[in-house]
Amino acid sequence: xxxxxxxxxxxxxxxxxxxxxxxxxxxxxxxxxxxxxxxxxxxxxxxxxxxxxxxxxxxxxxxxxxxxxxxxxxxxxxxxxxxxxxxxxxxxxxxxxxxxxxxxxxxxxxxxxxxxxxxxxxxxxxxxxxxxxxxxxxxxxxxxxxxxxxxxxxxxxxxxxxxxxxxxxxxxxxxxxxxxxxxxxxxxxxxxxxxxxxxxxxxxxxxxxxxxxxxxxxxxxxxxxxxxxxxxxxxxxxxxxxxxxxxxxxxxxxxxxxxxxxxxxxxxxxxxxxxxxxxxxxxxxxxxxxxxxxxxxxxxxxxxxxxxxxxxxxxxxxxxxxxxxxxxxxxxxxxxxxxxxxxxxxxxxxxxxxxxxxxxxxxxxxxxxxxxxxxxxxxxxxxxxxxxxxxxxxxxxxxxxxxxxxxxxxxxxxxxxxxxxxxxxxxxxxxxxxxxxxxxxxxxxxxxxxxxxxxxxxxxxxxxxxxxxxxxxxxxxxxxxxxxxxxxxxxxxxxxxxxxxxxxxxxxxxxxxxxxxxxxxxxxxxxxxxxxxx
Numbered sequence: 001x002x003x004x005x006x007x008x009x010x011x012x013x014x015x016x017x018x019x020x021x022x023x024x025x026x027x028x029x030x031x032x033x034x035x036x037x038x039x040x041x042x043x044x045x046x047x048x049x050x051x052x053x054x055x056x057x058x059x060x061x062x063x064x065x066x067x068x069x070x071x072x073x074x075x076x077x078x079x080x081x082x083x084x085x086x087x088x089x090x091x092x093x094x095x096x097x098x099x100x101x102x103x104x105x106x107x108x109x110x111x112x113x114x115x116x117x118x119x120x121x122x123x124x125x126x127x128x129x130x131x132x133x134x135x136x137x138x139x140x141x142x143x144x145x146x147x148x149x150x151x152x153x154x155x156x157x158x159x160x161x162x163x164x165x166x167x168x169x170x171x172x173x174x175x176x177x178x179x180x181x182x183x184x185x186x187x188x189x190x191x192x193x194x195x196x197x198x199x200x201x202x203x204x205x206x207x208x209x210x211x212x213x214x215x216x217x218x219x220x221x222x223x224x225x226x227x228x229x230x231x232x233x234x235x236x237x238x239x240x241x242x243x244x245x246x247x248x249x250x251x252x253x254x255x256x257x258x259x260x261x262x263x264x265x266x267x268x269x270x271x272x273x274x275x276x277x278x279x280x281x282x283x284x285x286x287x288x289x290x291x292x293x294x295x296x297x298x299x300x301x302x303x304x305x306x307x308x309x310x311x312x313x314x315x316x317x318x319x320x321x322x323x324x325x326x327x328x329x330x331x332x333x334x335x336x337x338x339x340x341x342x343x344x345x346x347x348x349x350x351x352x353x354x355x356x357x358x359x360x361x362x363x364x365x366x367x368x369x370x371x372x373x374x375x376x377x378x379x380x381x382x383x384x385x386x387x388x389x390x391x392x393x394x395x396x397x398x399x400x401x402x403x404x405x406x407x408x409x410x411x412x413x414x415x416x417x418x419x420x421x422x423x424x425x426x427x428x429x430x431x432x433x434x435x436x437x438x439x440x441x442x443x444x445x446x447x448x449x450x451x452x453x454x455x456x457x458x459x460x461x462x463x464x465x466x467x468x469x470x471x472x473x474x475x476x477x478x479x480x481x482x483x484x485x486x487x488x489x490x491x492x493x494x495x496x497x498x499x500x501x502x503x504x505x506x507x508x509x510x511x512x513x514x515x516x517x518x519x520x521x522x523x524x525x526x527x528x529x530x531x532x533x534x
Contacts, residue, residue, distance in 0.1 A: 005029070005096055005197040006089040011042045013049055014203040014222040016056040017211065022046050027226045029196055032099035032347070032376040033340050042196040045223040050233045056218025057157035057186035058239040063216045065154050065184045068511075069519075071213070072182060073124035078209035079173055080116040083109065083202060090201050094167050097195040099340035099376065104303070108168045115175050115466055119182035122489045128152075129496075131512045131523040135534065136503070146503050149513040152496035154184030156241030159234045161255070162192040162199060163246035164342055165306045171195070172202035172222060175466075175487055176244035176269075183495035185241070186219045190234060193226035194343050228254075235259050235268075242495060245270040246308070246486065249399075249477045256480050269494045270480040271473060273399040274427040275312035275406075276461045277420065279448070281433035281441060284458070285321040292432055293328035296405075297336060299460040304339045304378050305403030306346070309428050309461040312399060314407045315387075317416055326407055330367035330382055333403075338369055338377040341402065347376045350402035354381055357406060360396055362389040366407070378402045387415040391422050413444070420447045425475025425482065428454045428461040451475060453482060 011026070012019040021043035029038045045053075083090070094105040122128050129151045136147035158180040162171035169175065177187050191199035203222035210219055223230060235243055235258045243259060245252050245268060252270030259268045284292065299311055314329075316322040341347040358365050362385060369379035380403035387410035390396050396406060410416040429452040431438070431445065438445075448455060453474030464472055464487050472487035473479040479486070484494050506515050515534040517523065522531050 005038050005040045005093045006201070008089055008204075009040050009093065009197040009200050011040050011196075011200070013043060013045045013224060014200070014207060014220075015049055015053050016218040016221055017207060020049055022049055027193055027196070027224075029097045029194060030343055031096050032343055033095075035344075035375040038096055038197065040197055042193075042224050044225045045230050047229075047233055049223060050230060051237065053188050053218075053221035053223055054157060054234070054237045054239050057188055057221065058218075060186045060216040060218035061154070061156055064186055064219050067184065069123040069126045072184065073120035075209060075213045075215055076116045076120040076123075076178065076182060078213050079206050080113045082205035082208045083113060083173060086201050086205055090198065093197045093201060094195070097198055098167050098342050100303075100342070105168075108166060111466065112168045112173055115169065115178050116173065118466065118489055119178045119492065122492065123182045125521070126512065126519050127522040128489070128492060129512055129521075131521060133513065133523060133525045133534065135526060148500055148502050149504070149509065150498055150500045151510060151512055152493070153499045155495055155497050156185060157188065157239055158185045158495055159188050159190060159240050159243045161190045161231065161243070161245040161247065162195075164192050164194050164346065165308070166246075167192070167195040167198045168202065170246045172199045173206055175491060176246070179492045180244065180495045181219070183492050185495045187221075188234060188240075189220075189222045190231050191222055191224045193224065196224050199224070231255070232258060236262060238262075238264065240266065242266055243268040243270075244486070244494070247272065249273040252480060253477070267494070268480055269484055269486065271308065271427070271486045272477050272479060274308055274474070274478045275397070275399050276309050276426055276428045276430070277313040277315055277423060277448070278311045278430040278432065278461070279416070279420070279444070280314065280316040280322065280325065281431065281437050282317060282319060282321065283434040283437040284432045285316065285319070285325050287434065289321055289325040290328050293325055294332050295460060297329055297332035299462045300333060300405050301336045301339070301380050301403040302462050304341050305380070306342060306401065307462050309464060311430065311461055312405055314405050315410065315416060315419060316407070317413060318409050318411055322409065326366060326384065333367050333380050333382060334369050336380065338373045338379055338403075340374070340376050341378050344376055346401065347378060350378055350400065350404070353398065353400040354402065354404050357396060357398075357400060357404070358383050360385075360393060362386065363396070363406075380404065382407060384409060387411060387419050390419060397424060413441070417444050417447055420444060420451065423451050425478045426452045427472065427474045427478045428452055428456060430456040430459065430461055432458055453478065453485070
């Protein structure tokens, strides 16, 4: 049930341990399901409040970076507990600000809790810091070898930009925040203006957890701002050392450029746009075409298509089986009832981008939900274009954020390979094929691997598992640095840098590098992985 925002929401910024509302500019969030504004006013941060949040974070860093993995784990687990303690207030506010159903809210809360607890386990165990030790060889000829020991250390205050499409799991206490706190970096969240109330509630949970576990004031702040001023001020502040972002290519690239043009450039780890190509191979279509059509109709419309892994491009070689697949997919997708998008602005962008693709020369629409819908509900659609026309028209390569896919009909395998080679970087690529035919398409798979961060075999790209092996990133423009992931425990590596100690007395080294290995972590000692003492 959709409800108004809880009275526990104050509309104020969380600057360290205090609530603050010094500015005169306010905004309200919007309930897209009811098509009305929510009642709470949110005070947008002033530059003075931005500076205070960063300065507090910088001061907190000097203490927080020294905390043991066990102490940081206690903090992360406490955040998870406090988020659960928010109860129905959080779920109702989430639904009021997103138009998403209660089941989605509960599921996303569960994912957020799991992420926090996963990073808690990671840092408590400790091996993630990649301790590497090369012991001295004083009598080596012609020159002695020094004792050199390396670990990963936190880089400093991190700014996280909350995402529009995941009010919890990619937002205030989402993967970026959890991984940065786990690494030992204080976090300032730029709350997304579409779900400011949800962000404030989660921020209050983080602050309660920080106070209960003895974290320094400034280890976390949450500030609002609907325009660009607050975001730019955060990225340009000299004490900010890195940025995490999930959103559009335009937004991510703007932040990337700002960060690169600073007197001291900093990394921006942005996860941006992706059309997630799906390649349908002939034998799979012949034996499972009808089943695949039903599966992909559901995947395209899942969450109103508002996932960064939505299958926005479907590729295949012209054949009777591919034509049947297109017909079946078209029939299946219009059977699905449309659902609400996150905000009227997102619905407006979806319609404009969809219409732009459909209106391009040599494309034709094969499915378009025709019945009337409620305000802010998206009508799903499919369009078809030939491979050669797709290659020649870069406008067809753009993401449509919503329940839409473009189908590309290639005349043969060679043209299919050419289409793939002309794609920009993507988060995912999918192969729908039978085991017996995969070896015939090795070159195509090689081309696809150059373009994506993850290849799915006989599945759907929607649904990103949170685990150590997950890569949620890819070549530009899907992300700004394809060496890193924004999902899974490996995402902690974004917020650290390698640091070496040379010829230090054993008793003065960090616990992780001492000969005794009292923590029992896995270390690389003289090129051998071991958890034994030296």
